[in-house]
Amino acid sequence: MTVVVMYSPDEFGRVALSYGATEAARREERLVVVNPTKGDSYVDTKFAGDDELATLRAMLERLDVESEILHDVVPDIAGAVLHAASSTGASLIVVGIRPRTPVGKLLLGSVAQRLILDAECPVLSVKPDGSEDLLT
């Protein structure tokens, strides 16, 4: 069994990681950190670069749980997280919730919404509350 965290190199990703790590430790389960990109733009700020990946690895090593990072180019972001969850038998998915403007809601889909609707396990949605700074 695992705890799957939807990660991105910003406060939303870090707060998800923070809660995910706590849950994984409490449940004594493996932590799976997923950071996918669609790879269809030249720059994706939600995809960890080399430096950010090194920081993430350092953070995970300090934790007291077993962990792995999935860092891939995929056609569908939510699908990649759901696949990671079903293939590792996740007991929980943690996702950071982003505020969106009305125009943003009109134009863009929501990864968090798809995770909540389609996941076969409970989904914990969290907002930045200061606990994201505990990791660094």
Added chain:
Amino acid sequence: MDSLNLLLDGFAQALTIQNLFYAVLGVFLGTAVGVLPGIGPAMTLALLLPITYSVGPDSALIMFAGIYYGGMYGGSTTSILLNTPGESSSVVTAIEGNKMAKKGRAAQALATAAIGSFVAGTIGTLLLVLFAPSVAGQVVKLGNPSNFALILLALFAVTAVLGTSRLRGFIALFLGLAIGLVGGQTGQARLTFGNPLLADGIDIVVVAVAIFAIGEALWVAAHLRRRPLDIIPVGQPWMSREDWGRSWKPWLRGTAFGFPFGALPAGGAEIPTFLSYVTERKLSKHPEEFGKGAIEGVAGPEAANNASAAGTLVPLLAIGLPTTATAAIMLLAIQSYGIETGPQLFDTEPDLVWALLASLFIGNTLLLLLNLPLAPLWAKLLQIPRPYLYAGILFFASLGAYSVSFQPFDLAILLVIGLLGLAMRRFGLPVLPLIIGVILGPKLEEQLTTSLQISSGDVSTLWSEPVAVIVYAFIALALTAIVVSGLRKPKPEAPLNEKEEVSA
């Protein structure tokens, strides 16, 4: 001071509210497409050609000139922040520029690129104003045999001098000449396959849009998902006193390299930017910094590429010979107004030419004002998902091709030549010789038939003028040099760079 008065008149025309609006629009668009890798000023101009149906020639050309100069500025931003050159002319900038950015000096690299481009662009445009009219005055005296030789030289130079493989260059050139042959303008139906819709020939607008826009869109679609690149965050560009001290000499030297190379028939910015880089590395007082982010290595090449952009306008305006893809499309735009291009342009359309020249000064200044404060904003453009971007490009490409003659048949041609463009990218064929071939091929034929008509069929008329003889001798010399150097050291074939961005 005849030129000065004409230039001032040009300023008066270019500074009207309407033309100023088009200049601002042009530099905005130009910078945007320059920032995005794969989308260059040539493709943008090709997509915007239909605008010439509804906008006056001065406004359209002023906007196009803004896009041309803007593309040069925008390319440097991507080179520095992303290490992916937006344009072929900013490949060299990436070498030192990206290293500077990684050292936390992105702001200074962007600043020296922008100010250097402004200095070089202004000096280059001044030289253009000084030289182009006198060159045109000389060329207009030449007869048809000399013009024939000059066009031949331009075709040869663009194909043989630029690019990595001459074989690939000549394949592209002959493809272009073949497309230019289609039609029955000479009274004889050639390559029409009995199709009446082909009898008028293939419109060059359709060819340009297909090769640049459709070819690139298909190519991107075939390589849609790529790992995103690390971008270096940047604030407001600025330079310290020391940076100014180290930058101003490379700016001037870069200009000195760029302008003459741009003005030669084998124009283009690749050679002068590279030469400028090598020179700065030799002359620098900080040679140890080269390879680790030396400001001279950004200042020189960036100045060189803008100066060469100004230089390429000399043969374009004075002789009617385009030497870069963007210049080729600008020539098309001028022709679509029914204006005869060539050395007589300065006499027949003085208002248009001088307004264009004045707008180059205005565009250059606008670019500096626009690019220094807005650099972080331009970098955000790189986050646009490619599907959205290319859907828009395909839409405008189809619209542009259809609006040429409102024939669905043109859309079929668009697709066929677009597939050719994709194949050319796949096999590393340069697109510039093809476009130049399509545009200059019919002109070459026209000059040939006119000279033979005048001499009533005597072929020796082709080498009856001294200029023609000199040009032929030059071509023969260059050919021999190529053959000799090819025989001496048979180099192993360089591996084809799959991800090579097309120089458009």
